[in-house]
Amino acid sequence: MGRDSNPRGLFRPNTLSKRAHSTTLPPIRFGRRARILRGKNRSASAENRESLLDTCGSGAHGAAMFFLTILGSGSAGNCALVETPQTRLLVDGGLSCMQMRKRLAACGVNPLEIDGILLTHEHGDHAGGLDVWCKNFHTPVYANALTAEALKRQSPGVRKDWRVFVTGSDFTVKDVAVQTFSVPHDAMDPVGFVLHHGRKALGVLTDLGFATKLACERVRQAQTLLIEANHDEKLLQNDTKRPWATKQRIMSRHGHLSNDAAAGVLAGMLDGNLRRAVLGHLSRDCNSAELATRTTRARLLAEGAREDAVEVFVADQRTPGPRFAIGGSA
Secondary structure: OOOOOOOOOOOOOOOOOOOOOOOOOOOEOEOEOOOOOOHHHHOOOHHHHHHHHHOOOOOOOHHHOOEEEEEEOOOOOOEEEEEOOOOEEEEOOOOOHHHHHHHHHHOOOOHHHOOEEEOOOOOHHHHOOHHHHHHHOOOEEEEEHHHHHHHHHHOOOOOOEEEEEOOOOEEEEOOEEEEEEEOOOOOOOOEEEEEEEOOEEEEEEOOOOOOOHHHHHHHOOOOEEEEEOOEOHHHHHHOOOOOHHHHHHHHOOOOOOEHHHHHHHHHOOOOOOOOEEEEEOOOOOOOOHHHHHHHHHHHHHHOOOOOOOOEEEEOOOOOOOOOEEOOOOO
């Protein structure tokens, strides 16, 4: 379901106030000695993580106000908006700057209100809009060192406010605690995220060839998981537009998750916190929303899940989706 009576699933303008950019991470200036986050936020111990989560969203209403909207997802570009009472973050910036601004406006969000952009990796469909965005807005960009260096080489004349994290580290952006973890993909150092606000958790697992044990353990905390469901294996194998080498790359352990593989990850989370799956990054030629949804639901039912145990949605490439309340109904 979308927002109340809004049939297009777009944000109404909301009343959250504008905020200046704030973070616990120091900016990185390439060409000088890089200052990379170390110390307590790098630790991933259970005790430290619990302490970190307790400090994020611990107010009277904070834990209940945690939202996700997919601004666009697919081969042509990926970008998602995450909101809490104090923070607005983008996950990836693969849409054009114009499209990101347009879709944020449809959500009632001014680009100046964005507190940071979290990057999963450097590929154009996840970072292609950053150059123009950063020429217009001084938004902090959070990435690991190899991802930041790759993007700097691609656009040496564009200055970005880099906030570099170590893959596997935890850090905070205002009232959002961010966990990072490595995923297998044909990029420099691709990562997934689990974002926490209070006791609510959102997982981001996109662009990976297979789901490692580490990735599955991390996202088990999430009530809502954005997960790649890139292709149907038969449609990809029978596709006449792609050369065999491209098909092999997509199906490899550093390629993209199929519908069946994504459904398998979700089935393994049925005994955890999962209440909603958002299927993203669908191939235009080798998948469809109906096919991805049917494959996922069939697998969950085959594993003994109730019909209403996990909500299944498909992210759209062209328009923003519903505003999902993490830990609640859309």
